[in-house]
Amino acid sequence: MPFIPHTEEDVREMLVAIGAPDIEALFDEIPANLRCGKLKQLPQAMSEMEVAGLMSVRANQDGQPVCFIGAGAYDHHIPAAVWQLASRGEFYTAYTPYQAEASQGTLQVLYEFQSMMAALTGMDVSNASLYDGATSLGEAVLMAVRANRKSKSRRILMPRSLHPAYRRVVQTMVESQGIELVELPFDPAGGHTDPATLAAFDGQDIAALVIPQPNYFGVLEEVDALTDWAHANKALAIAVVNPIALAVLSPPGEWGEQGADICCGEGQPLGAPLSSGGPYFGFMCCAQKLVRQMPGRIVGRTCDLDGKVGYTLTLQAREQHIRRSKATSNICTNQGLMATAATIHMALLGSEGLERVAAACYANTQSLVQKLTTIGGVEPLFNRPVFHEQALRLPISADGVLSQLSVMDVLGGLDLSRDYPELGDVILVCATEKRTETEMHDFQQKLQMILTC
Amino acid sequence: MSDVPNELKYCSTHEWVSSVDDGVVTVGITDHAQDQLGDLVFVELPEIGQAFEAKAECAVVESVKAASDIYCPVSGEVTEVNEALMDSPELVNDDPYGDGWLFKVRLTDEAELDNLLDADGYHAAADA
Numbered sequence A: 001m002p003f004i005p006h007t008e009e010d011v012r013e014m015l016v017a018i019g020a021p022d023i024e025a026l027f028d029e030i031p032a033n034l035r036c037g038k039l040k041q042l043p044q045a046m047s048e049m050e051v052a053g054l055m056s057v058r059a060n061q062d063g064q065p066v067c068f069i070g071a072g073a074y075d076h077h078i079p080a081a082v083w084q085l086a087s088r089g090e091f092y093t094a095y096t097p098y099q100a101e102a103s104q105g106t107l108q109v110l111y112e113f114q115s116m117m118a119a120l121t122g123m124d125v126s127n128a129s130l131y132d133g134a135t136s137l138g139e140a141v142l143m144a145v146r147a148n149r150k151s152k153s154r155r156i157l158m159p160r161s162l163h164p165a166y167r168r169v170v171q172t173m174v175e176s177q178g179i180e181l182v183e184l185p186f187d188p189a190g191g192h193t194d195p196a197t198l199a200a201f202d203g204q205d206i207a208a209l210v211i212p213q214p215n216y217f218g219v220l221e222e223v224d225a226l227t228d229w230a231h232a233n234k235a236l237a238i239a240v241v242n243p244i245a246l247a248v249l250s251p252p253g254e255w256g257e258q259g260a261d262i263c264c265g266e267g268q269p270l271g272a273p274l275s276s277g278g279p280y281f282g283f284m285c286c287a288q289k290l291v292r293q294m295p296g297r298i299v300g301r302t303c304d305l306d307g308k309v310g311y312t313l314t315l316q317a318r319e320q321h322i323r324r325s326k327a328t329s330n331i332c333t334n335q336g337l338m339a340t341a342a343t344i345h346m347a348l349l350g351s352e353g354l355e356r357v358a359a360a361c362y363a364n365t366q367s368l369v370q371k372l373t374t375i376g377g378v379e380p381l382f383n384r385p386v387f388h389e390q391a392l393r394l395p396i397s398a399d400g401v402l403s404q405l406s407v408m409d410v411l412g413g414l415d416l417s418r419d420y421p422e423l424g425d426v427i428l429v430c431a432t433e434k435r436t437e438t439e440m441h442d443f444q445q446k447l448q449m450i451l452t453c
Numbered sequence B: 001m002s003d004v005p006n007e008l009k010y011c012s013t014h015e016w017v018s019s020v021d022d023g024v025v026t027v028g029i030t031d032h033a034q035d036q037l038g039d040l041v042f043v044e045l046p047e048i049g050q051a052f053e054a055k056a057e058c059a060v061v062e063s064v065k066a067a068s069d070i071y072c073p074v075s076g077e078v079t080e081v082n083e084a085l086m087d088s089p090e091l092v093n094d095d096p097y098g099d100g101w102l103f104k105v106r107l108t109d110e111a112e113l114d115n116l117l118d119a120d121g122y123h124a125a126a127d128a
Helices: A008-018 A023-027 A048-062 A080-086 A104-121 A133-147 A164-177 A195-201 A223-232 A288-293 A320-326 A336-372 A398-407 A437-452 B031-037 B110-115 B119-127
Strands: A155-159 A180-184 A208-213 A236-241 A262-266 A282-286 A298-303 A309-314 A389-393 A426-430 B015-017 B024-029 B040-044 B057-063 B067-071 B076-081 B103-107
Touching: A080 A336, A104 A282, A104 A298, A104 A309, A104 A336, A133 A155, A133 A164, A133 A208, A133 A236, A133 A262, A133 A282, A133 A288, A155 A164, A164 A180, A180 A195, A195 A223, A208 A223, A223 A236, A282 A288, A320 B067, A336 A389, A336 A426, A336 A437, A398 A426, A398 A437, B103 B110
Parallel strands: A155 A180, A155 A208, A208 A236, A236 A262
Antiparallel strands: A262 A282, A298 A309, A389 A426, B015 B024, B024 B103, B040 B057, B057 B067, B076 B103
């Protein structure tokens, strides 16, 4: 089956069929003063060779720094087979399948993706992926407000320990829909959301509580207590998780007495390279009872008339092309290519491989923190357990230290003062499984040099 | 045309309403409606105690090919919902005027029943 868009001849035939002279004529009804006309700022076209040359000059400006920044996007090893396979023509589309059932291979991959995500999160069902972690949380918040019929308040509790970019994206997505986001403070000593602070909301009408694990500071939250508080107060529990961490932490489906209701997060650590912020992908899983409120596409497995296994898009009555303005979401697509890469990535690593990656990340971060805190004035900001990130206090300007490190080809962490000015000079560091003892030692030496100058 | 019992009242939006029993009426969808929708796979019912104005959206029936809103035929408060539909939505297909009922409403104003169609009126509306 050809997946190539209309040829010139197709276009000509369609224009003849509808009696239009050319494509331009189809836009006649838009008044001339509203049309932007030809783009004027575009530079002249370049040949492939010229573009490749320009891009290699630009890439060289970045150098080959060693990355100790996490904060939502992580520098993991991606086996070569992942993109070798994901780039095959049969898979190579960013989109959800349109003539869906004609693309059995694509549907099967997405079905496998869903199965793996459901297993990893301990939830009943998964969708076929969303745009990214932040928008998946926005969708989860909207879903919770629809699904929690016991709550009329449209109030959501959002910890300040949640990724600041996620909080901003969710605000943008829900503010015009009468949904109120209530910030929860984090404990200054632990860097976590102390479940005791929720007592202030006991008995109030809350639609959902958002629970990040690990949180933005890398700190592990008391997910069981938080989930149980939500359910005791008739609120839904929304988990925001790092999928790699789930290889060693208890899955959201098992949090507290009943488990989280919705689980979402950023899928980038599963096979998507760091690349100027994307493309990444979001994931979302939920309890079976909420599946009809879940946004996005869901692939199901069934049998055809001859009893042969087939894959199909299912529960489509939730979706825009059928339900129109009352659809669960305006999402009617998924991040097909990224989800495909993640499926191959997870299949290659297996549960044991994922666990080893997670354990190595944890061990490396412990080792890094141990090395860096031997330097005078460098100390952990929070005293609670972390996964693979740690906030460290510096004796001098974090911004200045990080720029000096970057000149020495070390991306030494993220300056937290931009989003949390009250914390002072604090950086967030991360060491994934890729970081070697030599690299970490080198980071320590360079930081020591800067701080003693 | 499908089965349209004479003893019931109807809306042009394909809901039926039973006669009043102690201020309460039972509501469902017609045989014609279930036939047009095809096999139902899910029914979303209102909450007990929820109040609706006449013609307000109050439930959703979902078939393999569409999801359709159900409008409350009369103003009032929901007193009971058909819990059996949670696990067996096909009851609406099998027995739309019996076991496939959707919910019961305590009427705010019995006079509103006069605004509804009788069997002949619904026949005419559904054929149109």
